Amino acid sequence: MQILTTAAALHAYTETARRAGQRVGLVPTMGALHDGHLQLVQAARAQCNVVVASIFVNPTQFNNAEDFRLYPRVPEADAALLAPAGCTALFTPSVEEMYPRPTVLRFDFGDLERVMEGAHRPGHFNGVATVVSKLFHMARPHQAFFGQKDWQQVAIIRQLVADLSFDLEIVTCPTIREADGLAMSSRNCRLDAPARAVAPLLHQVLEAAAAQVRQGVPPAQVKAAADATLAAEPLLTPEYVEVADAETLQPLDVYAPGRAVVLCLAAHLGGVRLIDNVVVE
Amino acid sequence: MQILTTAAALHAYTETARRAGQRVGLVPTMGALHDGHLQLVQAARAQCNVVVASIFVNPTQFNNAEDFRLYPRVPEADAALLAPAGCTALFTPSVEEMYPRPTVLRFDFGDLERVMEGAHRPGHFNGVATVVSKLFHMARPHQAFFGQKDWQQVAIIRQLVADLSFDLEIVTCPTIREADGLAMSSRNCRLDAPARAVAPLLHQVLEAAAAQVRQGVPPAQVKAAADATLAAEPLLTPEYVEVADAETLQPLDVYAPGRAVVLCLAAHLGGVRLIDNVVVE
Numbered sequence: 356m357q358i359l360t361t362a363a364a365l366h367a368y369t370e371t372a373r374r375a376g377q378r379v380g381l382v383p384t385m386g387a388l389h390d391g392h393l394q395l396v397q398a399a400r401a402q403c404n405v406v407v408a409s410i411f412v413n414p415t416q417f418n419n420a421e422d423f424r425l426y427p428r429v430p431e432a433d434a435a436l437l438a439p440a441g442c443t444a445l446f447t448p449s450v451e452e453m454y455p456r457p458t459v460l461r462f463d464f465g466d467l468e469r470v471m472e473g474a475h476r477p478g479h480f481n482g483v484a485t486v487v488s489k490l491f492h493m494a495r496p497h498q499a500f501f502g503q504k505d506w507q508q509v510a511i512i513r514q515l516v517a518d519l520s521f522d523l524e525i526v527t528c529p530t531i532r533e534a535d536g537l538a539m540s541s542r543n544c545r546l547d548a549p550a551r552a553v554a555p556l557l558h559q560v561l562e563a564a565a566a567q568v569r570q571g572v573p574p575a576q577v578k579a580a581a582d583a584t585l586a587a588e589p590l591l592t593p594e595y596v597e598v599a600d601a602e603t604l605q606p607l608d609v610y611a612p613g614r615a616v617v618l619c620l621a622a623h624l625g626g627v628r629l630i631d632n633v634v635v636e
Numbered sequence: 637m638q639i640l641t642t643a644a645a646l647h648a649y650t651e652t653a654r655r656a657g658q659r660v661g662l663v664p665t666m667g668a669l670h671d672g673h674l675q676l677v678q679a680a681r682a683q684c685n686v687v688v689a690s691i692f693v694n695p696t697q698f699n700n701a702e703d704f705r706l707y708p709r710v711p712e713a714d715a716a717l718l719a720p721a722g723c724t725a726l727f728t729p730s731v732e733e734m735y736p737r738p739t740v741l742r743f744d745f746g747d748l749e750r751v752m753e754g755a756h757r758p759g760h761f762n763g764v765a766t767v768v769s770k771l772f773h774m775a776r777p778h779q780a781f782f783g784q785k786d787w788q789q790v791a792i793i794r795q796l797v798a799d800l801s802f803d804l805e806i807v808t809c810p811t812i813r814e815a816d817g818l819a820m821s822s823r824n825c826r827l828d829a830p831a832r833a834v835a836p837l838l839h840q841v842l843e844a845a846a847a848q849v850r851q852g853v854p855p856a857q858v859k860a861a862a863d864a865t866l867a868a869e870p871l872l873t874p875e876y877v878e879v880a881d882a883e884t885l886q887p888l889d890v891y892a893p894g895r896a897v898v899l900c901l902a903a904h905l906g907g908v909r910l911i912d913n914v915v916v917e
Contacts, residue, residue: 520770
């Protein structure tokens with residue numbers, strides 16, 4: 356596995372692969388890798404000859420400076436996990452390499468970012484769209500792989516790709532969970548024992564809500580039940596629970612026939628902010 | 637010269653060229669070609685093996701529906717001019733090909749678009765940045781060529797390329813003028829004889845202002861003199877005259893040592909809106 360730290364080196368690497376007729380897969384990450392990330396790398400390797408994983412804790416997508424500071428960084432451990440999973444090149448640029456000058460351009464994704472993560476993390480999706488655009492231009496992949504856990508992020512990136520006619524395919528892989536249902540996240544390692552014990556409640560609430568959606572319980576009632584369960588746990592501070600259209604992400608008053616529903620939540624637990632979602636087809 | 641009408645055909649064309657180690661130049665236009673456009677094609681051919689000219693009257697950059705409707709469209713005449721100038725492929729997509737679905741994403745370039753064209757044509761630069769991003773992704777040029785006449789547009793596109801790390805170089809070519817100084821523009825053919833007779837005044841005003849800037853006349857005084865000259869011509873309705881920093885495009889109160897100045901104006905003349913600029917280094 357090659358280690359690349361500059362845009363020029365990454366570009367040369369993937370351009371050489373493309374000229375040789377090889378397919379290039381990209382797995383953008385912020386490091387502190389877990390099985391969810393490795394599954395993305397494996398999926399990429401199954402479909403591409405060359406797999407670039409990037410590790411870059413992107414400052415422009417953090418609306419909270421403390422969250423940025425505390426975001427786990429374990430570069431050696433990450434590198435050791437990537438090669439066995441099928442990664443052929445690891446891209447680890449510095450902040451200066453990615454942002455040689457301050458960015459002026461701002462993205463607005465309209466209603467798609469007025470809800471959930473976009474509403475609670477001002478500027479977050481502008482930072483995501485900016486860094487993802489940069490990585491797409493530097494790596495120029497045929498396919499880029501993202502996890503379903505960041506459902507709204509994937510929706511934003513799909514819109515970005517469609518609206519700017521990026522010549523690549525977005526592949527979404529299922530959320531990988533711990534045995535007790537907790538969605539894998541780089542932030543999980545910051546949970547202390549009491550918080551970790553409570554954390555599976557998030558997925559339990561989503562599964563209970565999904566069962567209600569399948570039974571046709573109205574969205575407001577589903578949301579109220581989930582809110583009540585979360586509120587009853589003293590260690591948890593819920594941020595939002597939404598019953599939304601899976602594609603438009605807009606909250607639902609009623610279910611529309613034939614359209615998938617996504618149940619999303621965010622909550623603070625022991626100083627850590629966690630998100631999760633379940634899709635009901 | 638090949639004629640391509642789909643993104644897939646364009647992409648295949650330039651990908652084949654790239655795989656063969658050839659350099660790709662792109663000249664985005666809205667057609668109704670004049671010597672200014674042809675100079676861009678010639679500049680591209682001098683530096684690239686393959687030159688793609690696009691002709692697409694982009695609806696999303698017109699804030700005025702009548703201007704869009706009346707924009708000259710002469711595809712056969714344009715095609716006849718391009719091959720002799722060195723164009724190897726003409727890309728003429730339909731609106732449906734460029735915009736299969738309505739665009740959700742909006743760009744904001746901050747102060748760079750709060751002035752001049754951006755201030756007077758709401759949404760214009762969002763449309764420009766969108767279509768230029770699409771063309772860059774479809775053609776994937778090594779270099780893209782733009783005319784200095786659209787100074788602010790070039791500034792916006794340079795910012796777009798820098799902020800999203802597009803892997804290409806922007807080349808700006810000088811404004812080409814008629815013998816009497818009128819900047820060549822596709823809209824000039826809509827001027828009737830009396831309007832055409834007055835039109836060179838725009839460049840005369842800019843040259844007079846440039847002479848004052850070189851003499852150190854304060855910006856407010858330069859602007860006032862230009863405003864007065866334009867106001868004295870009954871056929872003209874001036875929209876703005878600005879004495880601005882050539883890079884930031886912000887209006888100047890005083891000159892900063894070592895920084896270039898751009899003099900820009902827009903005016904309506906016989907139902908046609910014209911712009912022009914002169915740079916003082």
